[in-house]
Amino acid sequence: MHPSRYVQNPLQRFLVATEIDTRLLGMIGALAIIWIGFNIFSGGLFLTPRNLWNLSVQTASVAVMVTGMVLVIVTRNIDLSVGSVLGVVGMVMGVMQTDILPNQLGLGLGHPMIWVLSLLAGLVVGTGIGALQGVIIAYLRVPAFIVTLGGYLVWRGAAWWVTMGRTVAPMDPTFQLMGGGPAGSVGQLWSWIVGVVACAAILIGLYLGRRQRRRFSFPQRPVWAEATLGAIGCGLTIGAVWVANSYPWPRRIAENYAEANGITIPEGGLFISHGIAVPVLIALGVGVAMTFIATRTRFGRYVFAMGGNPEAAELAGINTRWVTVKIFMLMGALCAVAAAISTARLNAATNALGTLDELYVIAAAVIGGTSLAGGVGSIAGALLGALVMQSLQSGMVLMGLDSPLQSIVVGIVLVFAVWLDTLYRRNKH
Numbered sequence: 001m002h003p004s005r006y007v008q009n010p011l012q013r014f015l016v017a018t019e020i021d022t023r024l025l026g027m028i029g030a031l032a033i034i035w036i037g038f039n040i041f042s043g044g045l046f047l048t049p050r051n052l053w054n055l056s057v058q059t060a061s062v063a064v065m066v067t068g069m070v071l072v073i074v075t076r077n078i079d080l081s082v083g084s085v086l087g088v089v090g091m092v093m094g095v096m097q098t099d100i101l102p103n104q105l106g107l108g109l110g111h112p113m114i115w116v117l118s119l120l121a122g123l124v125v126g127t128g129i130g131a132l133q134g135v136i137i138a139y140l141r142v143p144a145f146i147v148t149l150g151g152y153l154v155w156r157g158a159a160w161w162v163t164m165g166r167t168v169a170p171m172d173p174t175f176q177l178m179g180g181g182p183a184g185s186v187g188q189l190w191s192w193i194v195g196v197v198a199c200a201a202i203l204i205g206l207y208l209g210r211r212q213r214r215r216f217s218f219p220q221r222p223v224w225a226e227a228t229l230g231a232i233g234c235g236l237t238i239g240a241v242w243v244a245n246s247y248p249w250p251r252r253i254a255e256n257y258a259e260a261n262g263i264t265i266p267e268g269g270l271f272i273s274h275g276i277a278v279p280v281l282i283a284l285g286v287g288v289a290m291t292f293i294a295t296r297t298r299f300g301r302y303v304f305a306m307g308g309n310p311e312a313a314e315l316a317g318i319n320t321r322w323v324t325v326k327i328f329m330l331m332g333a334l335c336a337v338a339a340a341i342s343t344a345r346l347n348a349a350t351n352a353l354g355t356l357d358e359l360y361v362i363a364a365a366v367i368g369g370t371s372l373a374g375g376v377g378s379i380a381g382a383l384l385g386a387l388v389m390q391s392l393q394s395g396m397v398l399m400g401l402d403s404p405l406q407s408i409v410v411g412i413v414l415v416f417a418v419w420l421d422t423l424y425r426r427n428k429h
Contacts, residue, residue, distance in 0.1 A: 038395030081151030094349030130332020179344030
């Protein structure tokens with residue numbers, strides 16, 4: 001018998017029956033307030049398909065990195081170097097595409113393997129940097145704060161040293177697809193296919209979860225609660241796809257495409273939908289994979305066990321040092337993926353790439369419910385936190401606020417989020 005049967009308050013009964021985390025629900029409510037508020041103060045510019053599509057693309061790189069930061073913070077560590085790692089890896093991938101592969105190795109510009117080898121080189125460099133920092137933290141016992149603070153300075157300097165301060169551009173045409181834009185989107189049809197597949201995955205996940213509970217004789221959610229969760233999940237998915245498909249290509253790009261393909265342009269203009277952007281699909285794919293790693297693998301269980309009680313985890317036979325190294329290696333690899341998205345979106349590797357990203361990544365993880373005390377965190381909450389952070393920045397830009405004021409607001413929000421987390425943990429215990 002499910003505990004919701006004994007709850008009288010309708011809202012509390014809904015939360016108990018669906019097992020929704022109150023903090024996650026609070027974040028969704030806060031995001032809704034932020035969106036509505038910015039839409040009012042910006043004169044209706046915020047809640048438009050164009051801005052929401054751009055918002056999703058802008059969130060992608062931070063969203064990728066925050067999934068790894070959750071595991072770092074859960075183990076009571078911190079990584080202050082993620083922005084600098086993104087910068088140096090982005091510069092390495094840029095040099096690979098513009099100089100090393102086409103000129104020194106003779107592949108020639110436009111070779112189909114350039115983007116693959118560049119991305120692979122970035123992943124190797126990012127993972128290697130993470131491994132180096134992880135070894136120093138785990139085996140030399142230097143605090144993660146100091147190691148990554150040093151990395152923040154070292155890798156930012158290394159990014160400048162790679163090209164002596166020059167901006168590297170342009171990127172390989174295929175590589176650019178990872179940055180979004182008209183070509184870097186999947187279009188209307190494939191967006192709906194992705195939406196249908198996502199809805200099917202939600203419903204199948206609910207069914208398998210219910211069957212697993214029945215198998216182990218755990219209390220099951222009421223059928224109405226399962227149906228409500230399925231309806232909410234599918235409704236949000238379909239709504240997101242509809243918004244992505246409502247944003248058309250710019251008029252001139254659509255006309256050039258029509259002329260190149262012999263398409264007659266209607267009197268009212270040609271409407272070609274962007275659909276879901278490729279970087280958004282990458283971020284969602286990383287989120288799903290990291291959720292599986294954190295909740296369904298032995299490695300994920302070790303991470304949370306270390307965060308809950310490091311001494312007990314070590315006494316239980318967990319090789320905490322090696323797990324720590326793997327966490328930072330994973331963080332480095334995710335920085336490389338984020339670097340690919342950022343450089344592809346800018347179509348250039350610059351020395352400013354990744355500047356202050358560590359602030360947004362850490363803030364997104366904390367706002368998403370990851371406790372700095374360790375042992376508590378969720379990938380879904382962190383992704384929502386990344387969306388909150390980017391929504392704040394996007395809304396303030398639309399309102400014309402100066403950059404210093406934007407930084408003040410972000411800092412206040414971060415401190416406020418940590419304070420709320422402290423209150424939540426105090427009341428829970």
